Amino acid sequence: MTTPEADGPQPPVPYGTPDAPRIAVRGEAHLEVDPEIARLGITVTARGRDRRSALDDLTRRNTATLDLVKSYGDAVERLETGAFSITPELTRHGRGERIRTYHGAVRIxxxxxxxxxxxxxxTRLADLDLTQVDGPWWALRPDSPAHRDARAQAVREAVQRAREYAEALGTTLAALVELADIGAENPMAHPPAAGRMRSAAYSMAAETETAAPLDLEPERQHVYAAVNARFTMHxxxx
Structure with missing residues (x-):
């Protein structure tokens, strides 16, 4: 009894053949570049004996904060309001509870x-009453050229590594079989976690004189890229 031959093309052998050996390599790139943007988190707060007075005070402080940030013109690329809240503070009064004051907050x-x-x-934001500043958080834009440069460097390293393996065997590469981002073949894989950005909190301050500007040194950003590559060689x- 003979086994019938398949009519369609046969799938490729995963690990190559003696006539077309395969080389599988990994290419990586680590770049250290200057940040492109800095984010500040601003929390404006207010309080009053009744809801309306707290809301009026918060509106006034929020407008002053937004006007201050907008006064820096093109230096500010984006300005967003993230959350708003008015919360009553309760206090015990006899056998029951009553509202003591209202607290308001806007996050920018x-x-x-x-x-x-x-x-x-x-510094000027931190000098405002009832205002907290968090940051800066340094970052790159999602479309930063640094990401493209890291990917290109990872590919070049993969090709160079494969050539060195082939040269060690006294031969040369024949063709590229596959190129994949790390994690593209295994959805559960995750890239290394990025380093945490430094941050600092500046609480509200009320000084008679304007404080000197803070000297903030940008934190260098680490960009990582990795690829898997498979080649055939002679x-x-x-």
Whole structure:
């Protein structure tokens, strides 16, 4: 009894053949570059004996904060309001509870690209009453050229590594079989976690004199890329 032959093309052998040996390599790139943006988290608070007075005070402080940030013009690339709240504070009164005061808060995010203005703006914001500033958080844009450069460097390293393996066997590469991002073949794989950005909190302050601008040094950003690559090579003479 003979086994019938398949009519369609046969799937490729995963690990190559003696006539077309395969090389599987990994290429990686680690770049250290200057940040492109800095984010500030701003929390404006207010309180009053009744809801309306707390809301009026919060509106006034919020407007003053937004006007201050907008005064820096093109140095501010993005300005967003993230959350708003008015919360009553309860206190015991006899056998029951009553509202003692109201607390209001508005959370704002400012994104700057001009780091020369960052220190001055941070100081002026922290100098406002009932205002907290968090940050800066340094980052790259999602479409930063640094990401493309890292991917290209990872590919070049994979090709170079494969060539070195082939040369060690006294042969050369024949063709590229596959190129994949790390994690593309295994959805459960995750890239290394990025380093945490430094942050600092500046609580509200009320000084008679304007504080000197903070000297903020941008934190270098680490960009990582990795690829898996498979090549065929000409049969070596062993």
């Amino acid at each position: 995010t400012a994104e700057l690209t001009d780091f020369t203005a960052l220190g001055e703006l941070t 049969p070596p003479r062993l």
